[in-house]
Amino acid sequence: MSAVQKDAMNDAQPLLQVKNLEAFYGPVMALRGVSIDVFEGKVVAILGANGAGKTTLMKTISGALAPRKGSITLAGEAIEGREPDALVRQGIAHVPEGREVFPFLTVEENLTMGAYIRRDKAGIRQDMEMVYDYFPILLERRNQPAGTLSGGQQQMLAIGRGLMSRPSLMLLDEPSLGLSPLLVQEIFAIVRRLNKEQGVTLLLVEQNAQVALNTADHGYVLETGRIVMDGSAEELLASDDIREFYLGQSAGDDRPEKRWKRKKTWR
């Protein structure tokens, strides 16, 4: 195989391609020309502080917000501006920030609602077993109202509910929100397994950069609505900027008398 051919394969079309996306909340510009690529079978993480536009980006991709400019393509098809219920049918599952389970429905009913767009009863049953396999605690609590679960269990339920639509792309918005470090590790381990074993492509939004980069293949850094940096997870973990501003490690303490804060190199 020649080098050119190999390049052509690497240039294969991404499953999700976002180009120059601009979104507004009224007059406030929340996304200022964001472009990202998510290749099939990968885990891509978007890092950023509060208000960087991470959730806005997720909502725009899943159709809850309409972009003003730019394009979103899923497997080559333009999907920007479509309604969420249409996009679920196209294979996007959005696991929203803050879990958002249906509090008075049982765990099992919540999962059934995740499969609302599907009609194949046998397949739904099978996928429910699969979800219970990954999250055994949900099987134990299946007849309990979801509102009575703990935060971690609700997050598991939200992820399981997302899986029930058999998505090709899952948007996972801040799964670590409000969970103990141990639980975060557990959930991310399962997320990684889902990606490997079920082949679900994942776009992940996180404030917890450490755990996100340990899970992801590729990362983007979003700041005030712009992508300021991107690279493989290893590159980002090794980058001085990321280490200092997102992982809280100071870059090589060779000058203990240092009193000032280092400037980010992308500014």
Place this chain on the structure above:
Amino acid sequence: MDILQLLVSGIANGCIYGLLALGFVLIYKASEAVNFAQGDMMMLGAFLGVTFINTSYADLPFLVGITLAALILGLFGYLLDRFVLRAIFGQPQFAMVILTIALGFLIRFVAGVIWGHDPTSLETPFIGLVWTVGELMIPVVDAVIIITTVALTAILYFFFARTRLGVAMQASSQNQMAAYYMGIPVKRINAIVWALSGVVAAIAGVMFAAKGAVEPSVGLLFGIKAFAAAVIGGLGSLPGALLGGLLVGIVEPFAGRYLPSGVGQIAPYVLMLLVLILRPGGLFAQISQKKV
């Protein structure tokens, strides 16, 4: 015996209140706003029933007439949501309150033009029939009302608990955004809830006209009492609405019989105030469980 007699008539009345309160709760759960035209929709259903069933009008069999009235009012509810209420989707809830109050005026006026203002009764196959059990006299119409309500409640319970659409309605009333993300067509679901509440209102209306007499302004007062029943049950709970309706229906005749005159008319509201003071969320409050 007197007490039992009052109880039977109170329960039958309470069933109609309960059905109407059910309509309030359905709409409240779907759109978090109160439909103040619910009583007038019931009145409309009653007149539709009269039109289809009475010999001076279409003279159709009772069951055919009630089905037609339910279908028409269901369609009315669906179209109302699809073309009128969806236009104010996303506006403050206050907009919907005002809109439904205005709608009530409109329905009353149109009904007055079409059917006039004289009280009209429904000619049922069981008109004037009475079952005698010992000394107790049970008008057949009361029995029919109670049986219909029980049956309708069972159907609705099955629908909400067991069917895909019913569970999806619950889901979208509990977390609209999440339901949207699941691919549940939330707007269409809302329209179906309006249709359902129209059907329930029509059945309540036909029952109402079978027991008493209907004229255009009847829905206003009856609707307000049914709203009190819904509040007593805890606005947002279907079993609560039925229980609230029964309580209002039973309290009314007893207060009228044993307490000074006039107390009977205010009894439902006194009951509502008492419940609000003692259990502010209503008898079947779900609010306390709601987590953010």
